[in-house]
């Protein structure tokens with residue numbers, strides 16, 4: 001099955017098991033954990049020359065799950081996150097500030 005961002009967001013919501021009062025912090029901690037797992041796969045690629053695209057894709061999917069869960073918890077959705085992010089990046093590119101640092105450049 002191919003998931004649109006809307007359907008994916010709805011399916012993520014059906015999988016949330018954390019009680020509502022702890023949901024946001026659990027989702028944020030989950031994103032941190034899964035981000036670390038991506039880092040671990042890349043570390044092993046550098047250290048052991050052991051590259052597994054499939055394993056990295058699985059961990060990126062876990063990150064996507066938590067990004068989506070957080071967006072949902074905030075009353076947003078994955079589509080809005082993607083749209084806002086692309087608008088920000090295209091604006092930075094247009095103004096030639098895609099490099100550098102700072103959230104609001």
Ligand SMILES: [Mg+2]
Nearest residue numbers: 034037059062
């Ligand atoms: Mg994982």
